[in-house]
Amino acid sequence: MMLSIEKLRKAFPLEEGELVAIEDFTLDVKKGEFICILGPSGCGKTTILRIIAGLDTQTSGKISLDGKIIKGPGSDRGMVFQEFALFPWRSVRKNIEFGMELRKVPVKTRHETSQKLIELVGLEGFEDAHPHELSGGMKQRVGIARALANEPDILLMDEPFGALDAQTRNMMQKELLRIWEETKKTVVFITHSVDEAVFLADRIVVMGERPSSITEIYDIPWERPRERASMEFANLRKEILAKLEMMVRPE
Amino acid sequence: MAMITIGTIKRGLITFIRPSDVSLKTDRRIQFVKTIIITIFSLSVFIGVWWGLSLLIDTPFLPPPDIVFEALLDSFIRPDITTGRTMWDNVVTSSIRVAWGFALAFVLAVPLGLVMGFSKTVESFSKPVVEVFRPIAPIAWAPLLLIAMGGKVGPIIVIFIGVFFPLLSNIIFGVRSIQPILMDAARTLGAKRGDMFIKVIIPSTVPYIMTGIRIGLGIGWMCVVAAEFLGAVGGGVGQYVQFKTEVNRFDQVFAGLIVFSILGLSTTELSGWVERRVMKRMGLK
Numbered sequence: 001m002m003l004s005i006e007k008l009r010k011a012f013p014l015e016e017g018e019l020v021a022i023e024d025f026t027l028d029v030k031k032g033e034f035i036c037i038l039g040p041s042g043c044g045k046t047t048i049l050r051i052i053a054g055l056d057t058q059t060s061g062k063i064s065l066d067g068k069i070i071k072g073p074g075s076d077r078g079m080v081f082q083e084f085a086l087f088p089w090r091s092v093r094k095n096i097e098f099g100m101e102l103r104k105v106p107v108k109t110r111h112e113t114s115q116k117l118i119e120l121v122g123l124e125g126f127e128d129a130h131p132h133e134l135s136g137g138m139k140q141r142v143g144i145a146r147a148l149a150n151e152p153d154i155l156l157m158d159e160p161f162g163a164l165d166a167q168t169r170n171m172m173q174k175e176l177l178r179i180w181e182e183t184k185k186t187v188v189f190i191t192h193s194v195d196e197a198v199f200l201a202d203r204i205v206v207m208g209e210r211p212s213s214i215t216e217i218y219d220i221p222w223e224r225p226r227e228r229a230s231m232e233f234a235n236l237r238k239e240i241l242a243k244l245e246m247m248v249r250p251e
Numbered sequence: 252m253a254m255i256t257i258g259t260i261k262r263g264l265i266t267f268i269r270p271s272d273v274s275l276k277t278d279r280r281i282q283f284v285k286t287i288i289i290t291i292f293s294l295s296v297f298i299g300v301w302w303g304l305s306l307l308i309d310t311p312f313l314p315p316p317d318i319v320f321e322a323l324l325d326s327f328i329r330p331d332i333t334t335g336r337t338m339w340d341n342v343v344t345s346s347i348r349v350a351w352g353f354a355l356a357f358v359l360a361v362p363l364g365l366v367m368g369f370s371k372t373v374e375s376f377s378k379p380v381v382e383v384f385r386p387i388a389p390i391a392w393a394p395l396l397l398i399a400m401g402g403k404v405g406p407i408i409v410i411f412i413g414v415f416f417p418l419l420s421n422i423i424f425g426v427r428s429i430q431p432i433l434m435d436a437a438r439t440l441g442a443k444r445g446d447m448f449i450k451v452i453i454p455s456t457v458p459y460i461m462t463g464i465r466i467g468l469g470i471g472w473m474c475v476v477a478a479e480f481l482g483a484v485g486g487g488v489g490q491y492v493q494f495k496t497e498v499n500r501f502d503q504v505f506a507g508l509i510v511f512s513i514l515g516l517s518t519t520e521l522s523g524w525v526e527r528r529v530m531k532r533m534g535l536k
């Protein structure tokens with residue numbers, strides 16, 4: 001067991017009263033596991049990820065990583081954002097080296113590591129390009145490499161492919177699985193797409209309407225790469241979609 | 252994997268060789284020639300109207316363009332009888348004043364603006380003072396400053412005041428405009444407060460600093476005129492204009508105005524060019 005979330009609760013103070021985003025969320029993530037979190041819009045998925053990343057604090061509950069209580073951001077957790085959040089004034093290489101610069105890694109090691117990561121995410125030839133010269137898919141490759149450069153134990157991804165077109169998205173899913181298999185990282189991946197979750201995850205965590213906790217967990221022990229056209233894929237997809245639809249109350 | 256093979260081709264090939272590039276180039280050239288022709292035409296119309304008006308009204312206050320251009324040329328070639336200075340000397344004097352006032356404003360406004368934008372404490376301390384001083388037109392300070400600090404330093408301080416506030420506001424605005432998600436990203440990568448300041452705040456504020464410089468220099472040229480009118484020591488284009496007005500040499504007054512126009516315009520163009528270069532170097536387009 002590596003990431004442990006226990007009875008997490010998050011309430012945002014409002015002008016009057018409070019908005020309870022998350023209520024009683026408990027989850028253990030095993031080392032090397034690929035977890036997808038699914039849930040209706042506004043149910044608190046981003047909030048959970050931000051709390052794990054240390055960008056936000058919970059109202060109550062306990063989160064620990066390998067037994068260590070999480071207090072603030074740390075290089076043991078890497079985050080990948082839907083909006084990419086690359087530094088526009090830095091080249092691809094310099095974006096990837098950002099975390100290593102902060103940790104005062106010697107220049108030579110820094111270069112070697114960034115070169116390896118550039119190869120890992122398939123960005124050879126674009127080392128000196130700036131973010132505005134890259135396509136969405138390439139930007140997110142930089143985002144992934146940048147997060148990996150700190151050698152985190154766990155990768156937190158908030159709808160990382162949400163801004164990409166369908167084709168690029170499918171390709172990036174395959175690429176991510178390849179990277180995941182090569183680096184053996186633990187991944188917590190948030191998505192709106194049931195299809196994406198079934199394609200990627202070892203386990204799918206489905207969250208309910210606010211105040212949200214876990215409604216259902218699906219284990220997917222299938223081998224990869226998974227065949228979207230297969231019967232079992234389609235069936236599971238249908239099942240989860242039905243579950244989600246039931247949860248969203250008609251307005 | 253498809254992506255990797257694309258990746259190994261050099262970047263230049265993919266981004267720059269497009270069949271449409273050739274026609275794009277000629278398009279741009281045609282556009283450029285068009286702009287030049289229109290500019291020449293518009294200036295000719297302006298000079299024509301000026302000429303017509305000066306003939307029509309026939310007043311010494313509006314000399315015709317040919318006389319003015321003659322006076323302009325003459326002012327550069329021949330030293331003035333009373334002051335012994337050529338226009339060139341005046342240009343140098345005024346430029347040095349603008350440069351000093353601007354430099355002073357820059358070294359103070361940039362760090363102060365960055366820190367004010369970044370730190371709530373510093374901001375709440377300095378904001379009342381800044382807000383009290385901001386609405387005062389820089390020129391309003393000029394008479395006092397010229398008496399108090401003399402004709403040499405006084406004008407520089409007037410320019411300093413003129414440049415300082417717009418530059419400061421622009422920088423504070425720049426720091427405030429940073430996307431919060433960039434700060435989040437930096438924090439997840441291990442950035443502490445100091446790192447954030449150096450590696451995120453400063454670089455993302457550069458475009459706003461550049462804009463501040465461009466606006467500030469424009470204001471600097473306006474302030475130097477006022478300061479020189481009110482009694483700077485040692486010449487300057489403003490003093491030239493004022494003096495020539497007093498002795499009724501309106502052709503030379505207009506020559507001075509044209510010099511101001513050229514100076515202001517070339518400063519703006521130059522800082523615009525530097526701005527674009529810096530942005531390009533930083534990869535910000």
Ligand SMILES: Nc1ncnc2c1ncn2[C@@H]1O[C@H](COP(=O)(O)OP(=O)(O)OP(=O)(O)O)[C@@H](O)[C@H]1O
Pocket residue numbers: 012013019021039040041042043044045046047048
């Ligand atoms: N800083 C905040 N202050 C107040 N309310 C907030 C704040 N951040 C988020 N919320 C609210 O908390 C709830 C959960 O937000 P969150 O962004 O985590 O949802 P999400 O599941 O990521 O949604 P989406 O699928 O649209 O990305 C929302 O109702 C949101 O309006």
Ligand SMILES: [Mg+2]
Pocket residue numbers: 045046047158
């Ligand atoms: Mg979200």
